[in-house]
Amino acid sequence: MSGQTSSITDQLQQWSPERPDAFNTLIDLVYKELRAISHHILQDEKNPGLQTTELVNQVYDTLSRKGHIDWQNRRHFYGIAAKAMRRVLIHDARRRKADKRGGGRVTVSLEDDGEAPAAGSHSPEQWLLLDTLLDELGRRDAMMGHIVELRIFGGFTIAESAEILDIAQATVKRKWAFAMAWLARRGSGA
DSSP: HHHHHHHHHHHHHOTTTTHHHHHHHHHHHHHHHHHHHHHHHHHOOSSSSSSSHHHHHHHHHHHHHHOOOOOOOOHHHHHHHHHHHHHHHHHHHHHHHTTTOSSSSOOOOOSSSSOOOOOOOHHHHHHHHHHHHHHHHHHHOOOHHHHHIIIISSSOHHHHHHHHHHHHHHHHHHOOOOOOHHHHHHHHTO
């Protein structure tokens, strides 16, 4: 993986409006992983508005239209990709909001084994509520917001999230547990 990590970082550093080929090479390197993340998020979706490939393609489109970003490394890229995935899913949820199902509760399972969390079955209203709550959580504790975003919208494990954020796994675990309790309490209206 370290060889691939260097290649990703190299392509990120070469990517510019003058070098669109670097972005295409980058996507070739990360496509399979982005597709796996997308599949994980959408696998239990009730009446999905997006399919796996469509979600990845929209994330690709979003990233390709980004202006100049001083890409630091692979971790930075996956953090931006998780944000892009969140935006695409929330945009799709807003589009589908006419479907009035779901009861408004946020359902995300808390995994203690470090595996990526099950995204659960979310209606458009639940995705929108999660987005609102995640914004509120991020204002309270930016790191906690990043962890939830990476785990839910990026599909990353505790270990991967710790690597991306360059913090200890114990910190990710502790902040993740607190965030899930906070989201469950706020999502249930308490």
